[in-house]
Structure formats: C-alpha cells, structure tokens
Amino acid sequence: MARIDEKTTSEIVAAHGAKPELLVQILANIVNRFGWIPEETVRQLASELNLSRADVHGVVEYYHDFRTTEPGKHIVKICQAEACQSMGSERLTAYAEKALAMSLHDTANDITLEPVYCLGNCACSPAIMIDGKTFGRVDEQRFNQLIDAMRGDD
Amino acid sequence: MARTKIYVPRETTAISVGADDVALEIARVAKKSGAEIELIRNGSWGASWLEPLVEVEVGDARIAYGNVTTDDVPGLFESGLITGGEHARRLGPIKDIPYLAKQDRWTFWRCGLTNPLSLQDFEQHRGFQALQKALQEGPESVLKAVESSGLRGRGGAGFPTGIKWRTVANTEADQKYIACNADEGDSGTFSDRMLMEGDPLGLIEGMAIAGFAVGASKGYIYLRSEYPLTHSILSRAIDTARGAGWLGNNIGDSDFSFDIELHIGAGSYVCGEETAMLESLEGKRGIVRSKPPLPAHEGLFGKPTVVNNVVTLASVSNIVNLGAERYAGMGVNRSKGTLAFQLAGNIKRGGLVEKAFGITLRELIEDWGGGTASGRPVKAVQVGGPLGAYIPADQLDVPMDYEAFVGIGAMIGHGGIVVFDDTANMAKQARFAMEFCAIESCGKCTPCRIGSTRGVEVIDKMIAGKNREENYDLLVELCDTMEGASLCAMGGMTPYPVRSVLNYFAEDFASSKEKAL
Numbered sequence: 001m002a003r004i005d006e007k008t009t010s011e012i013v014a015a016h017g018a019k020p021e022l023l024v025q026i027l028a029n030i031v032n033r034f035g036w037i038p039e040e041t042v043r044q045l046a047s048e049l050n051l052s053r054a055d056v057h058g059v060v061e062y063y064h065d066f067r068t069t070e071p072g073k074h075i076v077k078i079c080q081a082e083a084c085q086s087m088g089s090e091r092l093t094a095y096a097e098k099a100l101a102m103s104l105h106d107t108a109n110d111i112t113l114e115p116v117y118c119l120g121n122c123a124c125s126p127a128i129m130i131d132g133k134t135f136g137r138v139d140e141q142r143f144n145q146l147i148d149a150m151r152g153d154d
Numbered sequence: 155m156a157r158t159k160i161y162v163p164r165e166t167t168a169i170s171v172g173a174d175d176v177a178l179e180i181a182r183v184a185k186k187s188g189a190e191i192e193l194i195r196n197g198s199w200g201a202s203w204l205e206p207l208v209e210v211e212v213g214d215a216r217i218a219y220g221n222v223t224t225d226d227v228p229g230l231f232e233s234g235l236i237t238g239g240e241h242a243r244r245l246g247p248i249k250d251i252p253y254l255a256k257q258d259r260w261t262f263w264r265c266g267l268t269n270p271l272s273l274q275d276f277e278q279h280r281g282f283q284a285l286q287k288a289l290q291e292g293p294e295s296v297l298k299a300v301e302s303s304g305l306r307g308r309g310g311a312g313f314p315t316g317i318k319w320r321t322v323a324n325t326e327a328d329q330k331y332i333a334c335n336a337d338e339g340d341s342g343t344f345s346d347r348m349l350m351e352g353d354p355l356g357l358i359e360g361m362a363i364a365g366f367a368v369g370a371s372k373g374y375i376y377l378r379s380e381y382p383l384t385h386s387i388l389s390r391a392i393d394t395a396r397g398a399g400w401l402g403n404n405i406g407d408s409d410f411s412f413d414i415e416l417h418i419g420a421g422s423y424v425c426g427e428e429t430a431m432l433e434s435l436e437g438k439r440g441i442v443r444s445k446p447p448l449p450a451h452e453g454l455f456g457k458p459t460v461v462n463n464v465v466t467l468a469s470v471s472n473i474v475n476l477g478a479e480r481y482a483g484m485g486v487n488r489s490k491g492t493l494a495f496q497l498a499g500n501i502k503r504g505g506l507v508e509k510a511f512g513i514t515l516r517e518l519i520e521d522w523g524g525g526t527a528s529g530r531p532v533k534a535v536q537v538g539g540p541l542g543a544y545i546p547a548d549q550l551d552v553p554m555d556y557e558a559f560v561g562i563g564a565m566i567g568h569g570g571i572v573v574f575d576d577t578a579n580m581a582k583q584a585r586f587a588m589e590f591c592a593i594e595s596c597g598k599c600t601p602c603r604i605g606s607t608r609g610v611e612v613i614d615k616m617i618a619g620k621n622r623e624e625n626y627d628l629l630v631e632l633c634d635t636m637e638g639a640s641l642c643a644m645g646g647m648t649p650y651p652v653r654s655v656l657n658y659f660a661e662d663f664a665s666s667k668e669k670a671l
C-alpha cells in the first residue's frame with residue numbers, strides 16, 4: 001500500500017466537495033487507498049472540512065474499518081461469524097495463527113490478521129478475505145495455497 | 155455462425171471458489187482450439203453449492219456444468235462443451251435443475267438469467283417497464299399496489315412497506331429521500347448481495363419507483379464495505395442507468411427526477427439499524443437515534459425518508475408489472491409473497507432459495523439443502539442472523555411465517571438459515587451472541603453496552619462450572635434487563651439466541667468432563 005501523503009488526502013477531500021457530511025466516505029476512501037488513518041490525517045481532515053479534531057476522532061474511533069495503526073502490506077481477514085463457525089472457522093483461525101506465527105489483530109511479517117463478521121459468503125463457509133478478495137470453502141490446505149499465492153504476487 | 159454463448163457468474167461466492175480462473179481458462183482454451191465463443195459474466199442463480207456453475211447456450215436451452223475447476227476446462231472442450239456435450243460435470247438444462255425449477259422466483263427472476271451490466275439485456279427482460287407504468291398511472295396507483303400486495307420489509311423487522319411509503323408520501327417537505335439499506339450484516343445472509351451483483355438495475359428501478367411514489371428526488375444506497383465486488387458492479391450499473399436517462403432529470407420525459415448516491419459502510423454491524431445508518435449517511439458515528447421521530451417523518455438530514463432493504467425495494471417492480479394480487483396470492487396468513495431464503499453454514503446444498511412463505515424450515519433444510527454438509531445430524535438452526543434464536547432439531551416443522559416464528563420465540567429476520575450439526579457446543583454460541591453484542595454495541599444504552607460484557611463473563615463462569623445455578627439465574631436476569639431496557643434490537647434481541655440455548659441446550663453448559671460422568 002502506498003504511503004499516505006497530504007496532497008492525495010486533499011484530493012480525496014476535494015473529490016467529495018469538502019463536505020463534512022461525507023466524512024465517513026472520505027475516511028473509507030483513505031483507508032481503501034492507504035490502509036489506515038494517521039494522526040496527521042485526522043488533523044488535516046478537521047481543518048479542511050471545518051470540523052473539530054474531536055469530531056473527526058470520534059468518527060475514526062467508532063468504525064472498525066478505520067485503523068489508526070499502519071497495517072501490513074497484506075490484510076488477511078478470517079470470518080468469525082456464525083455460519084463460518086458452523087464450518088470450523090475457529091479451527092481455521094487457530095491454524096492460521098499458528099501458520100503465520102501471529103494472533104488475530106496483529107501485524108507482523110508484512111501481514112495484518114483481522115477478524116471479520118460475515119463476508120456474505122456463508123453458503124461456502126468458512127470464508128476469508130485476502131487483500132479485498134473473498135475466498136470460500138477454505139480448509140487448511142487451501143489456506144496455505146492462498147497465502148503462498150499472495151506472497152508470490154509480491 | 156454466431157458465437158456460442160458461455161456464462162460464468164461474476165458473483166462473490168462463485169468467484170470465491172474459482173469462477174474468475176475458470177472464465178480465464180475457458181477463454182484461453184477456446185482461443186487455442188479456435189472455438190468461437192462469447193463469454194458472458196452473468197449473476198449467480200443462487201445454487202452456490204454448484205459454483206462455479208458454467209452454462210453453454212445450445213439452441214434455446216442453457217446447458218449447465220457444475221463445480222467446474224480450471225483443470226476440467228480442457229477436457230470439457232474435448233467433450234464438446236460448445237454443443238452441450240456429455241461430461242461428468244454436466245447437469246443438463248439449467249431450467250430443469252430441481253433446486254431452481256421448484257422455486258417461486260419473483261424478485262430474483264433475472265438473477266443468473268441476464269448479464270447484470272447490460273442495459274439491453276435488462277430492457278429485454280421487462281427492465282424499466284414497471285417504472286414507465288408507474289409514471290403513466292401516477293403515484294397513488296403505486297402506493298395502492300404496494301399496500302394491497304401485503305409486502306413487508308425484508309430487512310428484518312417485517313414492517314408493512316405500503317404503510318411506510320404512505321406515511322412519507324403524506325408528509326409535506328421540500329425534500330424527501332429513499333435510503334436503501336444494503337448493510338446486510340447478518341451472518342448467514344447474502345440475498346442483498348446476490349441481487350445487487352446479479353440484477354443491480356432491478357434495485358435501481360425499485361428505488362426510482364419508490365421515489366416516484368412518495369415524492370423523493372434523491373436516493374442513497376448504504377452498502378457494507380465487506381462487499382467490494384458488489385460496489386464496483388453497482389456503481390457501474392448506476393452510471394449505466396444515468397447514461398440512459400433512467401436516473402437524472404425528467405426520467406422517461408416525465409417531470410419526475412431522481413438520482414442515486416452510493417455510500418459505503420465501515421464495518422459496523424449496528425449501522426444496519428435504520429437510524430444508525432442515517433447517522434452514518436450524514437457522516438457521523440453510527441449511534442442509534444431515539445424514536446420518535448420516525449425516519450418517515452424526520453429521517454436523513456431531518457427530512458422524510460423511506461428506509462427499505464434491498465430485497466424489499468427490488469420486489470416492487472414485479473408488483474407493479476404483474477399485479478399486487480398475484481404477489482398477495484402467494485404466502486400464508488400475514489406473510490404474503492416470497493422470501494429469498496438463504497441456506498448457509500453446515501449445509502450440503504447452500505445457496506439462495508426464493509419461495510412463497512409457508513414452506514417449512516425442514517423442507518428448506520432437507521429438500522433443498524440436503525441436510526448437513528458433514529452428513530451428521532442437525533443440532534440447531536439459527537434463523538434471522540445473530541439476533542435470531544437457535545431452533546432445536548425437533549422444531550423444524552415450523553412454517554416460514556413471521557407470526558409463527560414469533561410464536562416459538564424466534565424470528566425470520568432477513569431469511570438467513572444457519573445450520574449446525576451435533577458437534578456444535580451451544581454454550582459457546584450463547585457466549586458468542588453476547589460477545590458480538592459487546593463488540594458491536596453503539597454504546598448508547600447501558601444494558602446493551604455493559605450487559606453484554608457481563609453476559610460473556612457470566613457464561614464463562616457457567617462453562618467453567620462456577621456456581622452454575624446462581625449464574626444461570628443471573629444470566630436470565632441480564633437477558634430480561636437487556637430485552638426490557640435497550641433502545642434497539644441489538645441489545646433488545648441478543649437475549650433471543652441466549653435464551654434459546656438456555657431453554658433447549660442447557661446441558662451444553664456442562665463441561666465435557668461432567669458429561670462423561
């Protein structure tokens with residue numbers, strides 16, 4: 001993911017007409033492009049949107065998607081919701097944590113591992129998402145293949 | 155000779171099990187073997203268990219091949235794929251597959267059939283006919299049709315759509331809005347997504363009809379961020395509709411103007427609650443609003459707003475096209491028409507099944523779903539998402555009917571059906587219900603915010619065998635408080651799955667050691 005810069009942030013704000021009521025959309029855009037919302041960006045958004053920093057902070061803190069720490073190059077999400085539970089997502093998660101030598105919510109070795117609550121792929125559970133792409137019917141072997149393919153793309 | 159049409163779905167679940175790779179391989183092998191094909195990326199028919207499902211048009215039939223892998227593709231061509239040739243993967247004509255043939259496709263009838271991004275295909279399949287009819291007959295005619303169809307909201311609460319629309323229509327304002335709820339956060343549900351990926355223009359038409367009926371000139375779609383493919387398909391469809399004059403000013407040369415803005419969520423479950431969604435659409439934290447005022451009176455930016463689920467809105471076109479009587483003629487009691495049931499979790503034939511209300515849960519799970527994927531006995535079925543009760547295996551004969559579900563302390567909700575086999579530990583599921591509420595609570599009410607965290611602790615103690623009876627009573631008390639004193643169904647209904655576990659699966663709180671005694 002690219003490093004966040006002031007100019008691109010301004011461009012994103014401008015593309016949304018600098019409307020404060022589009023704050024969630026602007027933040028979503030920034031996270032999509034850069035993966036997270038650093039403190040400087042909060043400050044910049046507050047000033048460009050005529051909001052207080054507390055306002056922007058409040059919104060950033062509220063939503064799960066709005067990370068405030070820099071993620072790894074790859075984001076791996078494992079579904080933890082009921083349909084995937086019924087198909088062994090807990091076991092898959094434990095396996096992934098072991099295979100990647102990290103825990104859910106951690107960032108290490110270029111990877112951020114996160115929980116997600118339903119990817120809408122529940123007819124082919126368990127499901128995971130790698131860098132924005134959803135995969136279904138994921139067993140341990142397929143998990144390894146997908147991670148290898150992800151690394152192979154580097 | 156015309157090129158042979160081959161269909162491979164561009165739909166999240168199909169792609170999640172390899173449809174993109176299969177499409178690429180088909181294109182590659184076709185080119186190599188000199189076969190003249192036209193590759194069409196359709197929506198999914200909803201038979202997810204058969205994905206990737208490839209179809210070939212032969213004469214006026216479409217021949218289906220199920221669970222196709224990239225490795226199968228060269229062999230398929232050798233077996234005469236182009237002419238619908240025999241192969242181990244061949245399923246026969248798509249319209250003869252019982253899973254699909256026995257459905258009552260009303261809202262999803264174009265899903266799978268058409269190319270979702272082709273305006274021409276849409277228009278050849280009744281596309282925008284309902285909107286044109288509405289423009290000719292006037293708003294009152296649409297309102298009457300929706301009222302007499304008996305359509306109820308498919309997002310979960312089942313509120314009569316006609317009453318909601320009438321309220322907004324009757325409220326005077328300089329600006330009104332249609333807000334489409336595409337947050338689809340319930341586990342076990344994907345019907346909104348399948349519709350938006352498979353028939354996005356159908357949703358756009360439904361929203362425009364709603365706007366015309368109530369006098370709104372602007373619509374919003376609030377789409378969850380977990381659906382990136384849906385986002386790209388939907389935004390292309392919005393552009394297409396706008397380009398063709400079906401969105402924008404003076405639609406169909408009338409004086410009706412309507413446009414749609416696509417918003418994206420940010421991973422909050424509670425933002426699917428209608429007032430939290432409105433807050434989020436206004437760029438704020440998704441905190442639930444107190445009611446009154448109702449969104450129909452003071453909704454988005456304080457203006458009268460229709461908040462409807464994707465499937466609700468998309469169901470309206472055919473009510474206008476084919477008549478409210480036909481819709482109301484399906485279903486039972488006060489549950490009229492059809493629902494797109496979603497078979498999920500531990501199920502052999504998972505997917506979307508649109509059926510008239512009145513079918514039983516057992517028929518859906520056994521006749522359509524084929525039982526569990528593991529082949530083990532069903533232990534419990536959670537219907538209606540994370541706030542829905544766990545229904546034990548001996549109650550599966552309950553008919554799909556909003557009131558019948560309320561009668562057994564359950565809810566149909568958005569129609570998600572998640573099956574668990576006998577290896578499931580239901581105490582864990584009760585714990586998860588509380589944990590999920592603690593993670594997703596918007597924080598406005600204490601019983602929801604604090605009660606859910608307390609609930610997790612109490613359940614942990616019960617599982618560990620500490621003062622189990624005392625803690626049992628404490629948990630029941632917590633459920634009572636959450637149910638009685640929460641502002642919205644997040645805190646108010648999290649007790650449903652918890653209570654159902656206490657009622658039907660209490661033995662699961664005993665440790666495995668105790669069970670062995």
Ligand SMILES: Cc1cc2nc3c(=O)[nH]c(=O)nc-3n(C[C@H](O)[C@H](O)[C@H](O)COP(=O)(O)O)c2cc1C
Pocket residue numbers: 306307308309310311312313335336337338339340423424425426427428429461462463464466467642643644
């Ligand atoms: C916690 C919570 C989450 C909800 N999530 C959704 C959702 O994701 N999609 C949806 O359509 N309705 C959801 N609802 C229901 C909405 O509040 C509302 O009833 C619905 O959008 C109205 O549209 P309908 O009448 O067409 O169903 C949720 C409700 C609650 C309490």
Ligand code: SF4
Pocket residue numbers: 424442594595596597598599600602603640641642643644645646
């Ligand atoms: S019940 Fe929970 S989610 Fe609903 S308003 Fe109260 S705190 Fe928010």
Ligand code: FES
Pocket residue numbers: 062063064421422423424593594595596
């Ligand atoms: S983002 Fe929903 S409460 Fe945390």
Ligand code: FES
Pocket residue numbers: 079080081082083084085117118119120121122125126127341342343
């Ligand atoms: S519960 Fe995992 S994809 Fe829906």
